[in-house]
Amino acid sequence: MFTDGGARNNPGPAAIGVWIPTLDKKYGEYIGEKTNNVAEYEALIFGLKKIKSLVGKEKTKKTSVECFLDSELVVKQLNHEYKLKEEYIQKNFILIWNLMLDFQKVIFSHIMREENKIADALVNEALDEKEKQTSLL
Secondary structure (H helix, E strand, O other), X not given: OEEXXXXXXXXXXXXXXXXXXXXXXXXXXEEEEEOHHHHHHHXXXXXHHHHHHHHOHHHHOOOEEEEEEOOHHHHHHHOOOOXXXXXXXXXXXXXXXXXXXXXXXXXXXXXXXXXXXXXXXXXXXXXXXHHHHHHHO
């Protein structure tokens, strides 16, 4: 699974992008006013929940997921290389940890932004769509 989260003006209007190639699924969604880091975490949470709902509870227990993120900070936090100082990061970490228990295995891997173009595009499409809706009001 490839995930991305982004905010314009950080913090600002934010969105998530999730691409699950093995299930041929793509999701982009506006998530309100957030920071980039919060959006990165929310994308990952959304993706893990989505995989669980798509494959079902029983199959999830036998499923391994490799999560590709272009946020080195988030990957290092999830892989216990960096401390979790902020409360919102601790809460998101716990949410992700609890979701991980539903899967056989979850791996977090850092990739370069160029390797995450699809999830990044989904973020930008969701933000552009929200901007377009707002300008019509």
